[in-house]
Amino acid sequence: MSDVTSVPDARGYFGAFGGRFIPEALVAAVEQVADEYEKAKADPAFTAELNTLLKDYTGRPSPLTDVRRFSAEAGGARILLKREDLNHTGSHKINNVLGQALLTRRMGKNRLIAETGAGQHGVATATAAALFGMDCTIYMGEVDTQRQALNVARMRMLGAEVVPVKSGSRTLKDAINEAFRDWVANVDSTHYLFGTVAGPHPFPMMVRDFHRVIGQEARAQVLDRTGRLPDAVVACVGGGSNAMGVFYDFIPDAGVRLVGIEAAGEGVQTPRHAATLTKGDPGVLHGSRTYVLQDEDGQTIESHSISAGLDYPGVGPEHAFLKDSGRAEYRPCTDADAMNALRLLSRTEGIIPAIESSHALAGALELGRELGPEAVILVNLSGRGDKDMHTAAQYFGLLDDSAADAAGGAK
Amino acid sequence: MLDGATIQTADDIALRGGVRTKDVLETIRTVTAANPTVPVLCMTYWNPVDRYGQARFAADLAAAGGAGCILPDLPVEEADEWLAAAAEQGLATVFVVAPSSRDERLAVITAKGTGFVYAAAVMGVTGTRAQVGDMAEDLVARTRATTELPVCVGLGVSNAAQAAEVAAFADGVIVGSAFVQRILDAATPEAGYGAVRELTAELAQGVRKR
Numbered sequence: 001m002s003d004v005t006s007v008p009d010a011r012g013y014f015g016a017f018g019g020r021f022i023p024e025a026l027v028a029a030v031e032q033v034a035d036e037y038e039k040a041k042a043d044p045a046f047t048a049e050l051n052t053l054l055k056d057y058t059g060r061p062s063p064l065t066d067v068r069r070f071s072a073e074a075g076g077a078r079i080l081l082k083r084e085d086l087n088h089t090g091s092h093k094i095n096n097v098l099g100q101a102l103l104t105r106r107m108g109k110n111r112l113i114a115e116t117g118a119g120q121h122g123v124a125t126a127t128a129a130a131l132f133g134m135d136c137t138i139y140m141g142e143v144d145t146q147r148q149a150l151n152v153a154r155m156r157m158l159g160a161e162v163v164p165v166k167s168g169s170r171t172l173k174d175a176i177n178e179a180f181r182d183w184v185a186n187v188d189s190t191h192y193l194f195g196t197v198a199g200p201h202p203f204p205m206m207v208r209d210f211h212r213v214i215g216q217e218a219r220a221q222v223l224d225r226t227g228r229l230p231d232a233v234v235a236c237v238g239g240g241s242n243a244m245g246v247f248y249d250f251i252p253d254a255g256v257r258l259v260g261i262e263a264a265g266e267g268v269q270t271p272r273h274a275a276t277l278t279k280g281d282p283g284v285l286h287g288s289r290t291y292v293l294q295d296e297d298g299q300t301i302e303s304h305s306i307s308a309g310l311d312y313p314g315v316g317p318e319h320a321f322l323k324d325s326g327r328a329e330y331r332p333c334t335d336a337d338a339m340n341a342l343r344l345l346s347r348t349e350g351i352i353p354a355i356e357s358s359h360a361l362a363g364a365l366e367l368g369r370e371l372g373p374e375a376v377i378l379v380n381l382s383g384r385g386d387k388d389m390h391t392a393a394q395y396f397g398l399l400d401d402s403a404a405d406a407a408g409g410a411k
Numbered sequence: 412m413l414d415g416a417t418i419q420t421a422d423d424i425a426l427r428g429g430v431r432t433k434d435v436l437e438t439i440r441t442v443t444a445a446n447p448t449v450p451v452l453c454m455t456y457w458n459p460v461d462r463y464g465q466a467r468f469a470a471d472l473a474a475a476g477g478a479g480c481i482l483p484d485l486p487v488e489e490a491d492e493w494l495a496a497a498a499e500q501g502l503a504t505v506f507v508v509a510p511s512s513r514d515e516r517l518a519v520i521t522a523k524g525t526g527f528v529y530a531a532a533v534m535g536v537t538g539t540r541a542q543v544g545d546m547a548e549d550l551v552a553r554t555r556a557t558t559e560l561p562v563c564v565g566l567g568v569s570n571a572a573q574a575a576e577v578a579a580f581a582d583g584v585i586v587g588s589a590f591v592q593r594i595l596d597a598a599t600p601e602a603g604y605g606a607v608r609e610l611t612a613e614l615a616q617g618v619r620k621r
Binding site for chain 1: 413415419423426431432457458459460461462463483484485486488489506507508509510511512513516520531534535536
């Protein structure tokens with residue numbers, strides 16, 4: 001088995017997972033991205049410009065917050081939140097977007113396209129396009145444009161074109177398909193700014209590298225704050241970018257459990273979930289070999305989650321590798337448990353988390369009760385919940401009838 | 412992720428109607444039994460073959476009378492296991508080349524392919540187009556320089572005039588979405604078969620005009 005810290009290999013494989021399963025028309029473009037990324041990594045000017053943007057534009061380093069009142073509900077374990085929700089644009093997604101936008105400029109291209117589920121990656125991409133003066137088209141499943149209407153407005157305000165995708169389940173998987181179709185046809189002018197640690201090599205590696213700053217900062221912050229490493233690092237996993245970012249620098253720390261929380265939707269015993277690593281099988285989706293929710297014929301099964309950002313029937317290949325190697329563990333969390341965690345953090349700490357990140361919080365509550373009051377648990381709070389207030393208002397009945405109508409009309 | 416609206420729509424209808432991998436193999440068996448001299452290839456995304464089992468799929472396709480596979484999202488770098496399984500069953504593996512494929516890469520691809528080479532006429536997804544790209548002729552010439560295999564052109568061909576244009580510089584003309592569209596547009600299956608027959612005759616006439 002490959003060493004968990006020296007992946008991927010030259011062909012983009014993390015053990016048995018990864019690779020590059022793409023049409024020939026995209027091979028040259030993907031190779032260009034890989035070549036340019038290798039050159040950029042070796043160029044101190046690239047790193048310096050990215051670090052300046054992360055500091056002065058994104059607002060890094062993001063803080064580490066002790067959440068004592070919330071921790072009381074987690075068996076007394078000490079829970080520390082890595083505050084990616086406080087980044088500019090409201091989630092971790094901006095880390096990767098700024099890196100790839102700089103890369104796009106190096107490649108001499110002037111148009112960014114991206115898929116988005118919850119809209120956080122789309123907003124971050126539209127933001128970078130505005131900052132760099134590039135054209136921008138965002139593909140978003142029609143279902144998601146409705147449940148994340150605020151983010152659609154944000155992207156359009158930033159000058160991006162938002163295309164609602166009406167094929168398939170009209171969610172993230174279909175948005176990715178549509179973005180690939182655009183890329184094949186416009187590859188000379190366009191970079192596909194892929195938003196997660198999935199897709200063909202080099203995307204899983206490159207997106208992980210751009211998010212690695214999360215774990216680098218958090219590891220030092222936890223050591224500084226507590227004098228030791230955490231017992232566990234917890235993050236939600238859809239495609240898996242925020243989880244890879246926070247996990248990566250802890251991989252060599254054998255005593256630190258890495259726990260990914262997948263969306264169990266209405267429960268993994270029902271067909272309505274997005275728990276790819278828990279319930280899927282190895283297969284090929286969107287350019288790489290990984291775990292996939294699929295039927296016995298290898299046709300992709302539609303996923304479900306209340307969280308648009310986790311509603312995806314695939315997962316990044318490095319997570320598949322970490323699961324099979326035993327270095328990380330993956331647990332499901334239902335819509336109901338995630339929504340309860342969202343409300344709990346809001347009411348105990350005054351922090352409204354994204355529904356995606358609320359899955360990680362629910363996982364930490366469960367883990368804290370298992371580990372007891374001596375435990376230290378680091379949770380990646382990957383995004384803020386403003387975009388989810390329409391969903392939360394409906395779920396919890398937060399608005400009176402006329403206000404609910406107005407919120408409904410706003411979509 | 413490589414298909415345009417026509418084939419996506421047809422795929423959705425077929426899958427919702429319960430079509431399985433074994434039904435595709437059964438169709439190949441029926442067609443080859445009726446026309447034993449015409450080679451029949453299966454064009455598919457890679458995952459259904461991977462899921463079925465590479466060796467098992469090759470064996471069952473050969474047993475059904477199939478001549479080979481076109482696997483557009485299986486690049487040569489990932490294809491060794493399949494190529495061995497296909498060779499064992501005497502199946503051809505057709506790789507796709509694109510206008511963006513550089514000459515060195517064309518040579519790598521055509522060295523591994525068998526049967527013929529599928530030259531994509533344009534940079535884009537499947538579907539009919541008003542014009543066959545002018546990149547196609549150059550791609551055919553560059554591909555021919557690397558191989559003795561026939562080079563056939565597809566993506567965007569939908570009528571006799573385009574077929575004639577392509578046949579002037581390629582060894583074969585590949586038509587997909589135009590047939591699928593005729594069936595989607597037909598009020599009944601029988602009307603669809605008639606429309607397919609009509610289009611076949613029209614395209615054949617175009618090819619023979621060259």
